[in-house]
Amino acid sequence: xxxxxxxxxxxxxxxxxxxxxxxxxxxxxxxxxxxxEVAWNVGNLVAEYLEAAGxxxxxxxxxxxxxxxESANEWGADYFVSIHCNAFNASAHGTETLTYPSxxxxxxxxxxxxxxxxxxxxxxxxxxxxxxxxxxxxxxxxPAVLVEMAFIDEEDDAILLRDNQDDFAxxxxxxxxxxxxx
Ligand SMILES: [Zn+2]
Numbered sequence: 001x002x003x004x005x006x007x008x009x010x011x012x013x014x015x016x017x018x019x020x021x022x023x024x025x026x027x028x029x030x031x032x033x034x035x036x037e038v039a040w041n042v043g044n045l046v047a048e049y050l051e052a053a054g055x056x057x058x059x060x061x062x063x064x065x066x067x068x069x070e071s072a073n074e075w076g077a078d079y080f081v082s083i084h085c086n087a088f089n090a091s092a093h094g095t096e097t098l099t100y101p102s103x104x105x106x107x108x109x110x111x112x113x114x115x116x117x118x119x120x121x122x123x124x125x126x127x128x129x130x131x132x133x134x135x136x137x138x139x140x141x142x143p144a145v146l147v148e149m150a151f152i153d154e155e156d157d158a159i160l161l162r163d164n165q166d167d168f169a170x171x172x173x174x175x176x177x178x179x180x181x182x
Pocket of ligand 1: 010
């Protein structure tokens with residue numbers, strides 16, 4: 001199983017902190033918790049677990065969506081996984097995984113990851129959602145998924161995102177290996 005997995009922690013790289021247009025993604029100021037930091041931590045743990053499972057992995061967090069999907073395409077990734085936290089109205093909660101509508105393999109991969117997260121974190125299962133408007137799903141040549149692990153602006157989900165990053169990472173990695181062994 002030498003699949004090449006491209007991991008994209010969502011939003012701007014942490015090194016841009018303090019620059020004018022810095023986009024940390026969604027923020028929970030009460031904790032405080034920043035989406036791009038959570039995604040970075042989880043993404044790198046996912047990479048460790050997938051490498052231990054025999055995958056080749058590349059991690060890229062970037063302010064340029066085009067740079068992300070072009071890097072995945074040039075590297076010749078077999079699968080692409082973008083990692084995010086959701087935010088809405090401070091009461092919506094749960095996990096959802098997004099794919100491009102015609103991406104059949106991506107949909108299967110999304111199902112495996114979604115099931116593992118909901119199982120191990122006990123988050124609300126909001127299901128798989130088709131999205132045509134996301135550059136990382138449109139621009140990638142390989143099956144691609146975008147995981148919205150939980151809602152950073154909802155109290156219980158946010159605590160999970162703060163305290164259970166390793167569990168999210170293990171669940172995402174197991175979802176990938178479940179898919180690869182199908
Ligand atoms: Zn995001």
